[in-house]
Amino acid sequence: MFDDRSPIYRQIAERIKADILSETLKGDEQVMSTTQYAAFYRINPATAAKAFQHLVDEGVLYKKRGIGMFVSPDARDALRTERRRSFFTDVVDPMVAEARTIGIPLDDVIRRIEELKA
Structure with missing residues (x-):
């Protein structure tokens, strides 16, 4: 563990x-x-x-x-709020930076997210 x-x-x-x-x-x-x-x-x-x-x-x-x-x-709600606040900074921003670094157009990233949404 x-x-x-x-x-x-x-x-x-x-x-x-x-x-x-x-x-x-x-x-x-x-x-x-x-x-x-x-x-x-x-x-x-x-x-x-x-x-x-x-x-x-x-x-x-x-x-x-x-x-x-x-x-x-109210622990669950507080934890969800905390995680939501940090999601873009901790997950999305680095993902976008990495996509740019390796030459993946952001439209491709968005398209992939849309595919996963379906």
Whole structure:
């Protein structure tokens, strides 16, 4: 599950965000405890705790004292808004730049997108 490209706590946070976006985890649903997460993935509990705290700080998760961590009710909408904001900068702009670099006319790119739409 984990690779060397980014810190494990960030990979955990991204996995949980992906689960929320795909609705594997839904608003107000309880997530595994940091201890359970650490045991399941065989990682240091402090690493899992750091990931969960990061998600709490972002408003993706919230804590219920003595009960555990839960998905914020509006987490999916907030994550979708965040991803939509960065989509053109992170995906489309580099794609257009690469197409220009290798000599693909933008009309061909648009045509391909239209084909995929159908």
